[in-house]
Amino acid sequence: MHPPPSEPAEDTVPGLSAGPVALAWLTQFLVGTDLFVVAPLLPRIAASFDVSAASTGLLVTAFSIAYVVASPFAGWLSDRWDRATVLAVALVLFSAANVGTALAPGFGLLLVARVVAGLAAAATGPTVYALVSTRARPQARAQVLAVVGSGLLTALWVGAPAGSLLGRYVGWQAAFVILAAGTLLLAFPHAFVWRARPVPADAVAPTAAHGAGRPPTRLAASAVAVMTLWAFSVYTLYTFLAVALHSDGRSTDVTWLLAVYGVGAVVGGQVGGRIADRADAVRVTAAALALTAVLEVVVALAFPVTWALACALALFALAAYAFFPAQQRHLVDLFPGRATAVLSWNNSALFVGLSVAGAAGGQIVHALDYPALLYIGAAVAVPACLLARGDPTARRPARSGRPPRSGRRPG
Numbered sequence: 187m188h189p190p191p192s193e194p195a196e197d198t199v200p201g202l203s204a205g206p207v208a209l210a211w212l213t214q215f216l217v218g219t220d221l222f223v224v225a226p227l228l229p230r231i232a233a234s235f236d237v238s239a240a241s242t243g244l245l246v247t248a249f250s251i252a253y254v255v256a257s258p259f260a261g262w263l264s265d266r267w268d269r270a271t272v273l274a275v276a277l278v279l280f281s282a283a284n285v286g287t288a289l290a291p292g293f294g295l296l297l298v299a300r301v302v303a304g305l306a307a308a309a310t311g312p313t314v315y316a317l318v319s320t321r322a323r324p325q326a327r328a329q330v331l332a333v334v335g336s337g338l339l340t341a342l343w344v345g346a347p348a349g350s351l352l353g354r355y356v357g358w359q360a361a362f363v364i365l366a367a368g369t370l371l372l373a374f375p376h377a378f379v380w381r382a383r384p385v386p387a388d389a390v391a392p393t394a395a396h397g398a399g400r401p402p403t404r405l406a407a408s409a410v411a412v413m414t415l416w417a418f419s420v421y422t423l424y425t426f427l428a429v430a431l432h433s434d435g436r437s438t439d440v441t442w443l444l445a446v447y448g449v450g451a452v453v454g455g456q457v458g459g460r461i462a463d464r465a466d467a468v469r470v471t472a473a474a475l476a477l478t479a480v481l482e483v484v485v486a487l488a489f490p491v492t493w494a495l496a497c498a499l500a501l502f503a504l505a506a507y508a509f510f511p512a513q514q515r516h517l518v519d520l521f522p523g524r525a526t527a528v529l530s531w532n533n534s535a536l537f538v539g540l541s542v543a544g545a546a547g548g549q550i551v552h553a554l555d556y557p558a559l560l561y562i563g564a565a566v567a568v569p570a571c572l573l574a575r576g577d578p579t580a581r582r583p584a585r586s587g588r589p590p591r592s593g594r595r596p597g
Contacts, residue, residue: 202321202330206379209372210314211337213277216368217310218341220284220303221249223349223361230358235293245300250541252304254534260309261530269313269526270380276309277373284366288359311338312533316526317380319518325463328515332459335510336452343448347441408573410535412471413513415570417539419478420506422547422563423485427499430489430556439492446496450503458508462515468574470512475571477505479564486560 224231228242235242264272283306286299315331322330349361424447428440462470481502488494517528543563550559 202318206321207318207330207333209375209379210318210334213310213314213369213372213376214334214337215341215345216365216372217280217307218338219345219349220280220362220365220369221307222342222346223353223365224249224300226346226350227353227358227361230353231296234358235296237293241293244297247541248297249300249304249307250537252301253308254537254541256305256308257312257530257534257537258527260305261312261527264309264313264316264526264530265524269317270377272309273313273317274373274377276306276313277369277376280306280310281366281370281373284362284369288362288366308530308533312526312529315514315529316518319514320522320525321380327518328459328462328467328511329456330459331514331518332455332511335514336455339448339451339455339507342451343445410531410538412475412570412573413532413535414539414542415566415573416475416478416506416509416513417536418543418546419482419563419567419570421540421543422550422559423482423502425544426547426551426556426559429551433556436492443492443496443499447499447503450500451507454504454507455511457504459511459515461508462512467512467516467519471509471516472571472575474505474509474512475567475574478502478509479567479571481505482560482564482567486557486564489557489560 224246228245231245232238232242260272260276280303283299283303287296287303290296290299314334318330318334319327349365352361352364427447428444431437431440431443458470458474481498485495485498485502488498513532514529517532518525521528547559550562
């Protein structure tokens with residue numbers, strides 16, 4: 187298969203300059219802000235359309251379902267067409283969906299706009315990751331993925347609160363208008379900046395037989411299972427942290443504790459990326475999952491004492507988010523010719539785990555309590571760790587100066 191027109195194969199590997207990486211980071215930040223800002227704006231949206239809070243929750247569900255369903259198809263299309271063009275078109279569609287969100291005259295049309303936003307977002311994240319990973323130097327691939335992924339994490343603790351404040355003082359529609367303008371402006375440089383950049387040879391020419399065809403069902407199932415279990419374990423903790431603190435009379439501590447968590451997540455992503463570039467990515471994912479399980483128990487034990495909780499949250503976020511760039515690097519190394527498709531399945535699995543965490547976590551907290559939910563989340567991380575360690579199709583990625591090794595691991 188010939189590489190797409192925007193991805194010429196060359197033996198020279200100049201890597202990525204700061205400009206394209208910053209562009210990718212900003213894209214993830216804006217799309218992530220759109221994802222995370224809806225939840226804090228739900229009460230204002232409900233008041234605007236005179237609907238119940240439960241009904242407005244459908245906005246989050248509709249976005250997530252659209253993303254999960256569309257992401258594999260978007261990845262398939264991006265790998266067979268021009269990735270830069272797919273990304274630019276998706277950002278224009280995403281911008282239009284946000285304009286529709288801001289101007290929707292009724293709740294039904296607002297729901298439709300969020301479905302369209304989910305469809306467009308499904309083509310942005312995996313395509314951005316594929317573009318930067320296939321153009322990064324092989325020895326720095328996970329680090330670049332971690333930097334770009336930190337845009338999404340920054341949206342979690344900077345973008346969403348900023349949008350919430352904007353909604354309070356200007357109106358919730360203003361947040362979506364700004365996001366629409368930002369993503370529309372980003373579409374134009376994305377359409378051109380990736381075209382003149384050569385791709386590392388190992389990112390275009392498959393280094394294993396299965397790299398050129400469809401991802402094996404066995405690997406796809408393993409990756410989906412690991413990511414889904416990781417997402418459940420991590421987002422049960424995050425989603426209900428504020429609720430638990432409010433119920434415990436510590437509502438004033440929510441903002442700074444979430445900031446501690448966010449900073450830990452960003453640092454964890456950078457650390458995980460650097461280690462994955464220097465060691466085996468599979469071992470990094472397994473180690474991160476094992477630490478996630480242990481530290482989630484520590485968070486549960488530390489929950490009654492605020493200062494101890496802050497320390498535990500920082501360590502938990504650092505370990506948990508070290509997993510993400512290592513997992514992405516592992517998948518790109520295995521399937522360079524199908525990078526967007528595999529990362530799309532990975533992102534779909536992420537949203538499945540996030541959705542299950544939100545649905546099941548609420549019932550568990552109501553029936554038991556928040557620490558009990560954390561113990562369950564920790565237990566779920568254990569089989570994820572075992573799956574990551576026992577991935578039968580894993581191979582060691584090639585390091586600079588060494589020929590790639592293919593096939594199954596010995597033993």
